[in-house]
Amino acid sequence: MDFDLNEEQRLLKESVDRLLLDRYDFEARKRHMSGPEGWSPEIWESFAELGLLALPFSEEDGGFGGGGAEAMLVMESFGRALVVEPYFATVILGGGLMARAASAEQRARVLPGVIEGRTRLAFAHSERQSRYDLADVRATAVRDGEGWKLNGDKTLVLHGDCAQQLIVSARVAGGPRDEGGVGLFLVAADAPGLSRRGYATQDGMRAAEVALRDVRAEALGDPEGAMPIIRQVADEAVAALCAEAVGAMERAHELTIEYLKTRQQFGVHIGAFQALQHRGAEMFVALEQARSMAMLAAMMSRDPDPVERSRAVSGAKVQVDRSGRFIGQSAIQLHGGVGMTMEYAVGHYFKRLSMIEKTFGDIDHHLRLVSEAGGMAL
Amino acid sequence: MELAFTKEELAFRDEVRAFIDANLPARIRDKLRDGRHLSKEEIVEWTRILHKKGWSVPKWPVEYGGCDWTPIQQYIFSEELAAAPAPEPLPFGYSMVGPVIYTFGNEAQKKRFLPRIADLSDWWCQGFSEPGAGSDLASLKTRAVREGDHYVVNGQKTWTTLAQHADWIFCLVRTDPEAKKQLGISFLLIDMKTPGITVRPIQTIDGGHEINEVFFDDVRVPAENLVGEENRGWDYAKFLLSNERVGIARVGASKARIRRIKELAALERIGEGRVIDDPRFRAKLTEVEIELKALEMTQLRVLASEARNGKGKPNPASSVLKIKGSEIQQAVTELLMDVVGPYALPRAPQEDGWNEPPVGPDWADAVAPSYFNTRKVSIYGGSNEIQKNIIAKAILGL
Numbered sequence: 001m002d003f004d005l006n007e008e009q010r011l012l013k014e015s016v017d018r019l020l021l022d023r024y025d026f027e028a029r030k031r032h033m034s035g036p037e038g039w040s041p042e043i044w045e046s047f048a049e050l051g052l053l054a055l056p057f058s059e060e061d062g063g064f065g066g067g068g069a070e071a072m073l074v075m076e077s078f079g080r081a082l083v084v085e086p087y088f089a090t091v092i093l094g095g096g097l098m099a100r101a102a103s104a105e106q107r108a109r110v111l112p113g114v115i116e117g118r119t120r121l122a123f124a125h126s127e128r129q130s131r132y133d134l135a136d137v138r139a140t141a142v143r144d145g146e147g148w149k150l151n152g153d154k155t156l157v158l159h160g161d162c163a164q165q166l167i168v169s170a171r172v173a174g175g176p177r178d179e180g181g182v183g184l185f186l187v188a189a190d191a192p193g194l195s196r197r198g199y200a201t202q203d204g205m206r207a208a209e210v211a212l213r214d215v216r217a218e219a220l221g222d223p224e225g226a227m228p229i230i231r232q233v234a235d236e237a238v239a240a241l242c243a244e245a246v247g248a249m250e251r252a253h254e255l256t257i258e259y260l261k262t263r264q265q266f267g268v269h270i271g272a273f274q275a276l277q278h279r280g281a282e283m284f285v286a287l288e289q290a291r292s293m294a295m296l297a298a299m300m301s302r303d304p305d306p307v308e309r310s311r312a313v314s315g316a317k318v319q320v321d322r323s324g325r326f327i328g329q330s331a332i333q334l335h336g337g338v339g340m341t342m343e344y345a346v347g348h349y350f351k352r353l354s355m356i357e358k359t360f361g362d363i364d365h366h367l368r369l370v371s372e373a374g375g376m377a378l
Numbered sequence: 379m380e381l382a383f384t385k386e387e388l389a390f391r392d393e394v395r396a397f398i399d400a401n402l403p404a405r406i407r408d409k410l411r412d413g414r415h416l417s418k419e420e421i422v423e424w425t426r427i428l429h430k431k432g433w434s435v436p437k438w439p440v441e442y443g444g445c446d447w448t449p450i451q452q453y454i455f456s457e458e459l460a461a462a463p464a465p466e467p468l469p470f471g472y473s474m475v476g477p478v479i480y481t482f483g484n485e486a487q488k489k490r491f492l493p494r495i496a497d498l499s500d501w502w503c504q505g506f507s508e509p510g511a512g513s514d515l516a517s518l519k520t521r522a523v524r525e526g527d528h529y530v531v532n533g534q535k536t537w538t539t540l541a542q543h544a545d546w547i548f549c550l551v552r553t554d555p556e557a558k559k560q561l562g563i564s565f566l567l568i569d570m571k572t573p574g575i576t577v578r579p580i581q582t583i584d585g586g587h588e589i590n591e592v593f594f595d596d597v598r599v600p601a602e603n604l605v606g607e608e609n610r611g612w613d614y615a616k617f618l619l620s621n622e623r624v625g626i627a628r629v630g631a632s633k634a635r636i637r638r639i640k641e642l643a644a645l646e647r648i649g650e651g652r653v654i655d656d657p658r659f660r661a662k663l664t665e666v667e668i669e670l671k672a673l674e675m676t677q678l679r680v681l682a683s684e685a686r687n688g689k690g691k692p693n694p695a696s697s698v699l700k701i702k703g704s705e706i707q708q709a710v711t712e713l714l715m716d717v718v719g720p721y722a723l724p725r726a727p728q729e730d731g732w733n734e735p736p737v738g739p740d741w742a743d744a745v746a747p748s749y750f751n752t753r754k755v756s757i758y759g760g761s762n763e764i765q766k767n768i769i770a771k772a773i774l775g776l
Contacts, residue, residue: 001387001450002380003682009379069379257774277770284769288698292675293668299381315668367668371660375640376667378633378674 003295005073012066013073015050020081026345029082037162038206039085047087048117056095061111071236072243072298079247082345082352084204086120086159092240093158094121096233097167101184101220110165110186122163124154124210125230132361134234135227136177139212141170141185141219148185148219150212158359160208161198164189168210168217172224182230183223191215203352231306235313238360239301242294242313242320245356249290249324252331252349253283259335259346276334283327290323311373314366321363324353383450390451394458401427402464410463411638412741413714413748415586418501418543424465425498435472435496442480442488443496449685453678460630470502470539471495475548477621478565478614482606491546491567505535505549505568505592506615513764515550516559516612520594522551522566524601529553529566531574531597537758541577541590544570554609565611567603574598582754584747585725619760626696626759627703629674635710636667642741643717653717662716666709673702694772697765704755704762711749718745 005013023043024032032040047053055070057063064070071092078087091114098110098121113119130136139152150170160166166187174181187194193215198208221229257280260271270276297316303309328350332339339346357363370376383391406420428434437452438444447455459466467473476495479487494500511518520533531551541547547568554562568575574597580589606614643654643663653659680695715722721738722745736743756762770776 001383001678001682003679004379004686257776260776271770271776274767277774277776278763278766280774280776281766281769284773285698285701288676288695289669289672289702292679293672295379295679296381296671296675299379315671318665318668319672367661367664370668371664375636375664376671378636378667378670 005069009069009073012070013077016052016074016077019046019050020077020083024081024083026082026348029084033084033204038200038204039162043083044085045117047085048115052087053091053095053117054115056091057099057107057111057115061099061107062115063111068236068239068298068301071240071301072294075240075243076247076250076294079244079249079352080251082204082248082348086122086162086206088237088240088244089122089159089163090114090120092237093123093233094163094165094167096236097121097123097184097220097229100229100232101226102186103221106186106218106220113164119165120159120163121165121167122157122160122208123233124157124160124166124168126156127153128155132365133177134230135179135182137169137171137182138176139168139170141172141183141217141223144216148183148217148223150185150187150215150217152212154210154212157196157208157210159206160210161196161206166194166210167220168212169226169230170212179227181224182226184220184226184229185217185223186220187212187215187217191217201355203355204348205355228306231310234360235309236301238313238317239294239297241356241359242290242297242316245320245324245353246287246291246294248349248352248356249287249327252327252346252353253280253287255346255349256280256283256331256334263336279330279334283330286323286326290320290327293319307373308377311370311377314361314369314373315376317361317366318363318370321357321366324357325363328353383454387450387454391454391458394455397431397433398458398462398464401431402462406465407462410465411634413635413744415588416465418540421465421468422498422501425468428467429497434467434498435476438472438476438492438496439480442476442492449681453681456625457630457633460628461634463631463634466625466631468498468501470504470544470548471498471500473621473625474504474618475502475546475567478548478605478618481617482565482614486602487567487605500545501540501543503538503541503544503547503570503592505538505547507537508534509536513761515615516563518550518552518563520549520551521555522553522564522599524553525598527601529599529601529604531566531568531594531599533594535592535594536580536589538577538590538592539588541570541592542579542587546570547592548605550611550615553611557609560612562609563611563615564608565605565614566599567605568594568597568599572597572599582751584750585727586747586751588751620696627673627677627699628707628755629670629677629703632670632703632706632710633674635714636663636670639663639710639713639717642714642739645739646717646719653719659713659716663713666706666713669702669709670706673699673706676702694768697760697768697772700759700765701756701762707755708752711745711752714745715749718742722746722749 054063055066058065141148141150166189168185168187172181172183193213195211196208201207260276261269263270293316297313300309300312331346332350335346338344425434435443436445436447440446479491508518522529522531549566549568550563551566552562553564574595576593578591579587644652646653648656721742724737726743
């Protein structure tokens with residue numbers, strides 16, 4: 001039992017925090033978002049220089065062999081700064097899938113570009129009907145000589161507009177929601193037959209709709225047995241989102257407490273009022289509960305037992321989303337009118353927290369999963 | 379970062395579990411499982427079993443009978459007791475006055491009182507709250523006037539838990555009425571057999587008798603029963619209250635009750651199915667389970683930080699444990715009310731020896747009283763509103 005960071009983890013956190021402190025305050029973030037991509041290529045380059053883009057990959061693949069704790073540290077810091085660069089899409093999702101599904105030859109071909117910051121990845125998985133059901137895959141893959149041919153429509157592909165390589169899930173066999181028969185396929189974004197429509201999301205990030213019409217692709221691993229890997233990486237993704245949300249909640253809470261200490265009404269700072277003090281304290285309780293579960297998710301997200309892994313991760317998502325909703329809403333309320341304005345940071349934290357809630361399963365979805373798994377195994 | 383217990387800690391857990399399995403009387407376990415009150419004799423019986431093993435006062439220093447366990451081992455021990463469920467050590471002697479005596483008392487007091495706490499020869503109760511001094515404890519009025527080698531005590535204490543069984547009471551008394559309110563208070567140990575003490579029961583809304591009023595009418599207390607220095611009692615009380623908050627999350631007890639709720643909800647029918655399968659009930663249960671898992675993790679984080687930074691300083695994060703722990707304990711009793719449904723209604727006397735046949739399931743009669751009784755947990759030990767004041771002040775700097 002040990003909640004401390006080791007020396008390498010402490011250095012990692014310090015270097016990420018220093019970069020964000022220097023170059024990612026709220027005004028800088030607005031500039032990063034104003035470019036043609038909707039995020040900053042210079043910041044992306046800095047991530048590469050710090051080694052953040054190499055974090056999850058094994059040393060043989062040129063990475064650092066980071067696990068759940070390292071991902072948590074980075075994502076929590078990103079949450080505090082509301083980082084809009086495609087880290088989650090490229091490194092957590094795309095990187096996670098490449099590391100687990102791709103052959104050595106494929107990894108050697110793709111990962112150096114990712115690690116150096118030249119190649120961005122995206123995971124084209126969700127479909128119009130699938131909601132949060134990971135196995136509901138109806139896009140198809142059929143054999144085409146040495147490779148495969150993909151058809152279908154993918155939706156809500158996070159940062160899918162700026163990726164050079166897409167990892168597409170498609171069904172090779174079985175019924176629409178069967179666990180078996182799903183494969184992962186690597187496709188260049190400029191492949192013939194692939195079209196994309198990029199758009200902004202509510203939290204200032206980007207996503208794309210992707211249409212596949214007879215697109216030639218190569219399989220990543222077993223073309224009929226990818227679901228265990230998809231579930232594993234989805235759990236890692238949820239754990240990463242939980243950490244990001246904790247960072248966002250922590251900063252939203254800090255901003256709120258600072259505001260209570262400075263805003264004057266009735267001749268006193270409004271933090272002198274007990275109703276507001278108690279709301280601030282309740283936010284703190286909610287934050288600590290979320291932090292505890294984000295740590296649990298980070299440490300369990302690579303657990304070899306998929307049942308225990310998913311139980312912990314789903315439990316964490318429920319707690320984090322509930323805390324995030326309460327803290328986000330309370331932060332706006334305690335700021336009063338200015339909390340409603342685009343000009344103030346706090347509303348942007350609320351928006352990001354609200355979108356995290358709806359990414360990779362919301363409260364009701366994960367509550368159902370935990371219930372079906374027999375509860376938290378207390 | 380590492381979540382798992384070490385091999386040594388797991389071996390320790392197994393040792394504790396095996397000991398409890400082999401030695402806990404089934405009668406005591408069953409009463410606790412159904413949320414019933416234990417008699418004095420049952421609590422003494424279990425304490426003596428632990429004492430024989432050397433485990434009755436584990437967190438005390440070894441020289442006074444403690445076990446020299448790490449904070450994690452102490453945590454495992456109390457988790458295993460709660461899981462059994464077995465009675466946790468009676469707090470008044472073990473967690474409250476004992477540490478005050480070995481930290482601030484003189485040698486004679488240590489020798490006289492500590493061994494009798496360890497084997498529960500002396501049953502202690504806590505004389506802090508008064509009718510006019512609840513959350514604002516320092517406004518207490520019970521007077522102690524020095525006359526020769528005695529203090530003469532006059533006043534009233536209230537909410538005194540299990541005073542009806544007590545041999546001794548530790549009291550905060552006002553020794554200097556002129557001083558600022560925190561500065562004129564002393565910490566006095568009083569024999570309950572002293573003439574002038576009257577104990578009057580307070581019946582709580584569950585029908586039970588746990589708490590009492592204690593009246594002091596010209597009670598003569600030997601001056602040697604003063605702990606530490608006169609007028610320094612508030613410092614000792616703050617020390618005591620910070621110890622009280624450790625373990626206040628009661629994670630283990632809530633876990634045991636949730637396991638029990640699942641058993642019972644699988645027995646009760648609702649329509650064609652079982653309560654446990656009702657989606658609405660199931661969702662509420664799962665929400666509480668998740669909150670409890672988060673609380674367990676929070677408690678482990680507080681423990682780990684205490685293990686690293688050393689104990690002594692009260693950790694304001696313990697207010698989080700108090701708030702969440704009490705909310706969850708209450709939510710658990712609400713879930714059990716939902717399981718028992720209409721059989722919450724019949725009221726059976728809770729005394730031993732009652733042998734009328736039960737109305738409905740044989741566990742049902744304790745459910746509503748337990749729900750009523752558990753409203754206390756967000757009030758005692760510093761109400762949840764006081765805990766929020768503490769967080770706002772000590773952590774948020776408001």
